[in-house]
Amino acid sequence: MMHSSIPNAPEQRSFDIIGDIHGCAQSLVRLLERLGYEKSQGIYRHPSRQAVFLGDIIDRGPAIRQCIHIIRDMVEQGSAQMVLGNHELHAIAYERLKGMGASTSDRLIEETRLQFEGLEGEWQSHVxxxxxxxxxLELPGCRIVHACWDGQMIAQFKQEFIDFTPQEFWQAAMTRGSFISRFLDRLTRGTVLPLPDGRSLNSRDGYVRRFFRTKFWASEPATYKDVVFQPDPLPEDIASRELDSDEKNTLLSYQDNEPPIFIGHYWLSGDPRPLRPNVACLDYSAVKDGKLVAYRFDGETQITQDKFVWVDVAREILDDAREYSPL
Structure with a gap:
């Protein structure tokens, strides 16, 4: 299922939308308990709400296997839903391309593969x-996507590709330049602009980047500073540079009258708050001593700061692997 307009429980209207977890199992459990979920017959459930995970539950953190089990069990039993994140997409590509004799970077997935050492069958089941x-996801009253809502691409997908079988979908996804490949990249990784004049940045996570992440909701941007959306700041001479017409034409917009949308992906910090009245990012760098954040959505047309709920991860992450090693 590559898209869903109908939640697992059709009458469901109250959702707890949870940002990027990256293997922080102890923090996940604490957040679920703070939200009122209780473990019953091995599954975390809420009597009247459903959890919605924004993807990126794997890689980086100390208890990845445990996170997958908690969330997959919830999804399969109807107490949660989840959308694909770029890290899950990378895991799929890694395994599929490996199976076709091709190669892809294993740096992102290194910690996940290490924690599944000797458990290849289980890992393949999760993939x-x-x-x-x-x-x-298009849920009653809101939209869910890992990184970017591209209305035009989503409309084209619904019109031309919604009936693809999983085999057709993933075969197209592994074909460089195909619409499905670009669609997945856009929705799970977002939009970017190249740094000018061949410049590059050394990012905080150890990568050399020649592109920077941009907002898909920017309203009448004039400079690079108006659209940049990533933890790594742009040098001032680049940030103040004016966008040319071609660059503006590549940017997306998200109108104020569109449904509230919830995203992850962008490594925010500080106290959780709306980006705009109908846009919220719930990725607050949990695995980097940040916060694991949820938003309690109940059908409101504007996102309010008082409905963000979180746990601080810094004190907890060191205990994750020890506390959750046995399944």
Whole structure:
């Protein structure tokens, strides 16, 4: 299922939308308990709400295997939903391309593969499950996607590709330049602009980047500073540079009258708050001593700061692997 407009429980209207977890199992459990979820017959459930995970539950953190089990069990039992994140997409590509004799970078997935050492069958089962996840959700009153809502691409997908079988979908996804490949990249990784004049940046996570992440909701931007959306700041001479007409034409917009949308992906910090009245990012760098954040959505047309709920991860992450090693 690459898309869903109908939640697992059709009458469901109250959702707890949870940002990027990256293997922080102890923090996940504490957040679920703070939200009122209780473990019953091995599954975390809420009597009247459903959890919605924004993807990126794997890689980086100390208890990845445990996170997958908690969330997959919740999804399969109807107490949660989840959309595909770029890290799950990378895991799928890694395994599929490896199976075709091709190669892809294993740096992102190194910690996940290490924690599944000797458990290849279990890992392959999870990768198959990742391939069943929707890329975006249209729930009653709100939209869910990992990184970017591109209305035009989503409309084209619904019109031309919605009936693809999983085999057709993932075969197209592994074909460089195909619409499905670009669609997945856009929705799970977002939009970017190249740094000017061949410049590059050394990012905080150790990568040399020649592009920077941009907002898909910027309103009448004039300079690079108006559209940049990433933890790594642009040098001032680049940030103040004016966008040319071609660059402006590549940018997306998200109108104020569109439904509230929830995203992850962008490594924010500080106290959680709306980006705009109808846009919220719930990725607050949990695995980097940040916060694991949820938003309690109940059908409101504007996102309010008082409905963000979180746990601080810094004190907890060191205990994750020890506390959650046995399944």
């Amino acid at each position: 198959a499950w990742f391939q069943s996840l929707p890329v975006f």
